[in-house]
Amino acid sequence: MIEFHLDARSGVSPYRQIVDQVRRALRLGLLDEGDQLPTVKDVVGQLAINPNTVLKAYKELEHAGLVAARPGVGTFVTATLRDASVVAHGPLRRDLTRWLAKARRAGLDEESIEALFRDAFRASVEQDIA
Amino acid sequence: MTWLAWRQFRTQAAVVFGALAVLAVIVIITGLQLRHWYDTSGIRTCSAVNDCDTATSAFTQHYKWLQTLLGSVLILFLPAVTGVFWGAPLIAREFDTGTYRLAWTQSVTRTRWLGAKIAVVGAASVAASAVLTWLVTWWSTPFDLISQNKFDPTIFSERDIAPIGYAAFAFAFGLTAGLLIRRSLPAMAATLVGYIAARLVVLAWIRPHFAAPLHATAALQPPGPGSKLVRPPGDSLTRPGAWIVSSQITDPSGHAVNRIAVHPDDPCVATRTCLTGYHQTISYQPANRYWPFQWYETALFTGVAVILIGLCFWWITGHHLRPTRRITTASAQPTTPQATAPASVR
Amino acid sequence: MSTVLQADGLGKRYRRNWALTDCTLRIPSDRVVGLVGPNGAGKSTLLNLAVGLLTPTCGRIDVLGARPARGPAELAKVGFMAQETPTYSGLSVADHLRMGAHLNPSWDRRFAADRIAQLGLDPRQPAGKLSSGQRAQLALTVAVAKRPQLLVLDEPVASLDPLARRQFLQGLMEVVAEQGVSVVLSSHLIADLERVCDHLIVLVASRVRLAGDVEHLLATHHLLTGPRHDRLPADMQVITASHTDRQTTLLVRTEQPILDPSWAVEPVGLEDLVLAYLEPDSHDHGRPGHLIGVPR
Numbered sequence: 200m201i202e203f204h205l206d207a208r209s210g211v212s213p214y215r216q217i218v219d220q221v222r223r224a225l226r227l228g229l230l231d232e233g234d235q236l237p238t239v240k241d242v243v244g245q246l247a248i249n250p251n252t253v254l255k256a257y258k259e260l261e262h263a264g265l266v267a268a269r270p271g272v273g274t275f276v277t278a279t280l281r282d283a284s285v286v287a288h289g290p291l292r293r294d295l296t297r298w299l300a301k302a303r304r305a306g307l308d309e310e311s312i313e314a315l316f317r318d319a320f321r322a323s324v325e326q327d328i329a
Numbered sequence: 330m331t332w333l334a335w336r337q338f339r340t341q342a343a344v345v346f347g348a349l350a351v352l353a354v355i356v357i358i359t360g361l362q363l364r365h366w367y368d369t370s371g372i373r374t375c376s377a378v379n380d381c382d383t384a385t386s387a388f389t390q391h392y393k394w395l396q397t398l399l400g401s402v403l404i405l406f407l408p409a410v411t412g413v414f415w416g417a418p419l420i421a422r423e424f425d426t427g428t429y430r431l432a433w434t435q436s437v438t439r440t441r442w443l444g445a446k447i448a449v450v451g452a453a454s455v456a457a458s459a460v461l462t463w464l465v466t467w468w469s470t471p472f473d474l475i476s477q478n479k480f481d482p483t484i485f486s487e488r489d490i491a492p493i494g495y496a497a498f499a500f501a502f503g504l505t506a507g508l509l510i511r512r513s514l515p516a517m518a519a520t521l522v523g524y525i526a527a528r529l530v531v532l533a534w535i536r537p538h539f540a541a542p543l544h545a546t547a548a549l550q551p552p553g554p555g556s557k558l559v560r561p562p563g564d565s566l567t568r569p570g571a572w573i574v575s576s577q578i579t580d581p582s583g584h585a586v587n588r589i590a591v592h593p594d595d596p597c598v599a600t601r602t603c604l605t606g607y608h609q610t611i612s613y614q615p616a617n618r619y620w621p622f623q624w625y626e627t628a629l630f631t632g633v634a635v636i637l638i639g640l641c642f643w644w645i646t647g648h649h650l651r652p653t654r655r656i657t658t659a660s661a662q663p664t665t666p667q668a669t670a671p672a673s674v675r
Numbered sequence: 676m677s678t679v680l681q682a683d684g685l686g687k688r689y690r691r692n693w694a695l696t697d698c699t700l701r702i703p704s705d706r707v708v709g710l711v712g713p714n715g716a717g718k719s720t721l722l723n724l725a726v727g728l729l730t731p732t733c734g735r736i737d738v739l740g741a742r743p744a745r746g747p748a749e750l751a752k753v754g755f756m757a758q759e760t761p762t763y764s765g766l767s768v769a770d771h772l773r774m775g776a777h778l779n780p781s782w783d784r785r786f787a788a789d790r791i792a793q794l795g796l797d798p799r800q801p802a803g804k805l806s807s808g809q810r811a812q813l814a815l816t817v818a819v820a821k822r823p824q825l826l827v828l829d830e831p832v833a834s835l836d837p838l839a840r841r842q843f844l845q846g847l848m849e850v851v852a853e854q855g856v857s858v859v860l861s862s863h864l865i866a867d868l869e870r871v872c873d874h875l876i877v878l879v880a881s882r883v884r885l886a887g888d889v890e891h892l893l894a895t896h897h898l899l900t901g902p903r904h905d906r907l908p909a910d911m912q913v914i915t916a917s918h919t920d921r922q923t924t925l926l927v928r929t930e931q932p933i934l935d936p937s938w939a940v941e942p943v944g945l946e947d948l949v950l951a952y953l954e955p956d957s958h959d960h961g962r963p964g965h966l967i968g969v970p971r
Contacts, residue, residue: 205870207869207870210944213870238852239852240849240852240853243845243848243849243851243852244845244846244848244849244852245845246845246870247841247844247845247847247848247870247871248848248870248871249707249848249851249870249871249872249873250848250851250852251705251706251707251873252873253852330777330778332773332774332777333774333777333778336766336770336773336774337763337765337766340765426761426764427757427759427761428761428762428763430723430728430755430757430761431757431761431762431763431814431817432778433727433728433744434726434727434728434744434750434753434754434755434757434818435750435774435775435778435779435821436747436750436751436778436779436780436781436821437747437750437778438746438747438750647730
């Protein structure tokens, strides 16, 4: 069972954050087909947000075909976003960790690392489009 | 609701009724003792005035402290105490602490809420005074038989059933004060003042007129040989146990006087005619009116209590507030059409 | 859609002051409604009118289709938590639950006992000895255990520390999720309400300045920045405006998209939106295009 967290300052609406976190969990394999999402009561009891927000998020996920609500029981995952590439996650993560260590040894602080990454990421996306 | 009314009240009830229980034990033990002494003192059978005087004055020395306590102190205070400490804060306390906002939003109407409180605490107030009055009346019976002055204004207020009316009135007055003033301490003070004022007013101006007093006149008699005291004929004009409401001495020409001045050298001293032509006029209530008066007094105070309680019920259901004027939606153009967006589409 | 609360021209006067003026509202059901405004704006007055503790001076108010507190049936449908959370300080926690059971036919004993146990409250402790957070939780339990259709809470978290505040709101949201009850709660801090409310009412100086679903309000209010304009756009309602010598910043309300390219359009956060309506010079009603200058 996953747990949600809310970043009140991020400017992203709470329901959007929940949808994104479910999608991320599905992508990373933290949620599998048949797993139950936390009940609305549990989510609001932990985050102190309006239950309609959670309902809206679950409804959108249901609309996207990712989950299905079973009345009286709960909401369950029906599809994953995992693809074959998940097997590459392990080695890629290790490479990334090594690269981060190298960047720190070179003297970059956290802000610079993030800026460098974003810049390179954006450049590569633009290159792909072009 | 009765549960809540009792739960809020139980400590105060325990204190007072506990004290009454202790008092009852004392009263019953000493009262039985007194009755025994009374029976064996020979007061019942005495005939000669001097013998009676000695026997009675010896008897009245018994339990002098208890006579004062029971006769004057407790029963004077108890109705006032229950009115001030039970009646006044009953509602005022809920306003003070704001708990009325909790009580009035449960699923009981304010009428039922008030009714339960009155039933529990009001009944307890009246019962406490009833018990105390019965104890005092029973205990004082020997003394009252001797002195024959139950109709005396202060003693009248402390016997039989009158204090029950006082207790009901004090409670109702306190309740009303608490409801209108909405603060405990001022309501308690107002209750004390109101109760004392009511008692004094009735005592001085109303009770004497429950029934038209009777009148009697008698000439003043010179003192008997060897005695310097002038015995007012009033005592013998009326039978013992009467209440002398007012008494007036008139001179031979019919004018009311306060004093009769006699100089030792006056010629009338020798002839014992100084008091000739002086009369005493009294207005009185005969002893057989004692019990009707007890009922009148109790009914008066209880009647006012009932009216006050009715006033409280009327007040608490909000009837005193101006009824709302209905504004039909056709005529009321909301002046903030933009600000009050009706149920928005989700 | 049904309304839980309906007010028409509602007004309340104390002696010479009008605590609430010309209040017209339609609050839909199944919402958590936030009532926000500065101290003395009339929030408590409105809530007390809604539960029948006050009677209107003029106008009318209906709650769940009936006059508030008309009878035991109406009283049972509305749960109330008053400001400062009054409780009977001499009565224990368990006594408060017993009181609730005696005074409310619809009382759910099991729920109340479970909730108290879950909160970790000692049933024998007198309410006067509880912390303010615990008292608030007790009062909420008493209000909720009778299974009302509407919960009215008057500044429930005003005097609570941040942890107690969060715990209270968590508990409240759990109840809403479980029982589907509508809630109206007031606060003078928008931060308390942002997370939980999906419908907002702004009350300033005894008048309603703004009312609507939060989603709709956020979608229809925009922050416009652009070069200095002395004439304001005629096609949208300007709430606040400020000017420097070069730049104009407007908070506008409009249902239409903004097509004028000279304006940079940004969304407005809820807190900023409410603050704009709390300003005394803000323009909450009237013809669009009217110029308001608030030099900063």
